[in-house]
Amino acid sequence: MTRTHTPTHGSNHHGEAEILDLDAQVLGEHTAALIDRLPLHAPPRRIVDLGCGTGAGTFALLDRFPEAHVTAVDTSAAHLQRVREKACARGDEGRVRTVQADLDAADWPDLGTPDLVWASASMHHMADPGRALRTVHGLLAPGGLLAVVELSGFPRFLPADAPEDRPGLEDRCHEVSARFHAEHVPHRGADWGPVLTGAGFTVEDEHVITVDTGRTDGAEGVRADRTEGARAEAVRAYALSSLRRLRRSVADGLAPEDLAALDRLLDTGGPGSLLRRDDLTVRTERTAWAARRPA
Incomplete structure (x- = not known):
């Protein structure tokens, strides 16, 4: 699942899938860096990807560990179908098994005995x-x-002085979103170290990766070639999908002027559309915990 912030719960699977695919495209190198840092004793052969979404982690793990097989688990049949389609397109259908499961249930299906979860x-x-x-x-x-x-x-995309008619809009959206998620998703932002220890694990590593993709106009040392042009388009699409999702949780808490400004950013045909901006970045942090089951 990744996301962002990328739940497998809920009914808007198409919108979630779009964000998850864009997340994988924009943040793929950071996922690879997290995998490379894992304190593994040997390359894993049996991996379980819990809450796999549309497969960002699944395929990053397959790329890193060419002898591994991954069991991809999610609540969404639509997400798992997309994982299977991607596996077939890559020629990896023999290395991926999908399992639909509610991870809040007391009894989980048989997921084997993985070396890495x-x-x-x-x-x-x-x-x-x-x-x-x-x-x-x-x-x-x-x-x-x-x-x-x-x-x-939630990732940030806009400069602090944007949009021009409502500077600081994204900060205010995040303030409202934080209040919403504190009520509805209370475990977001948790310190998982003590929880892991309480479950019997030994935490061997905890670290933070800072994500900043750089501006979409090729400034600040970013190469403005075809690859970067594709990356910029992906960042714009990611920002649009993500802020559309954010709007659903903040609409009732924003000032009318802020909501109107947000809607102008989300209007793909309007002059203030996010898709017309050349100053977008993806800025966030990822924290990773590596925890071992004692031998």
Whole structure:
């Protein structure tokens, strides 16, 4: 799942899938860096991706560990279908097994005995994360590793002085969003170290990766070639999809003038559209915990 902030719960699977795919495209190198840092004793052969979404972690793990097989688990049948389609397109259908499961349920399906469990942007959506982590502890092979990755919050895209008619709009949206999520997603932003320890794990590493993709106009040392042009388009699309999602949680708490300004940014045909801006970045932080089941 990744996202952002990328839940598998809810009914808007198409919108979620779009954000998850863009997240994988824009933040792929940071995911790879997180995987490279894992304190593994040996390359894992059996991996479980919990809350896999549309497969950002699944395929990054397959790329890093060419001998591995991944069991991709999610609540969304639509997301899992997309994972299967991607696996087939890559020629990896024999290395990916998909399992639809509600990770809030007391009983999980058989996920084997993995060497590595990857849980990116999924733990904070669970009703009882402690119980889920105890379940993971029980299924991991002795000495196996669990990686929990979480975003610090919703990514930011706009400069502080944007938009011109309502500078600081994104900050105010984040303030409203934080209040909304404190009520509806209480585990977002949690310190997972003590929770992991309480579930029987030994936390071996905790670190933060700062994400800043650079401006979409090729400034500040970013190459303005075809690759960067494609990246800029992906950042704009990611910003648009993400801020559309953000609007749903902040609309009732924003001042009318701010909501109108946000809508102008989201109006793809208007002069103030995000898609017309050349100053967007993706800025956030990812925190990763690596926790081992004692041998």
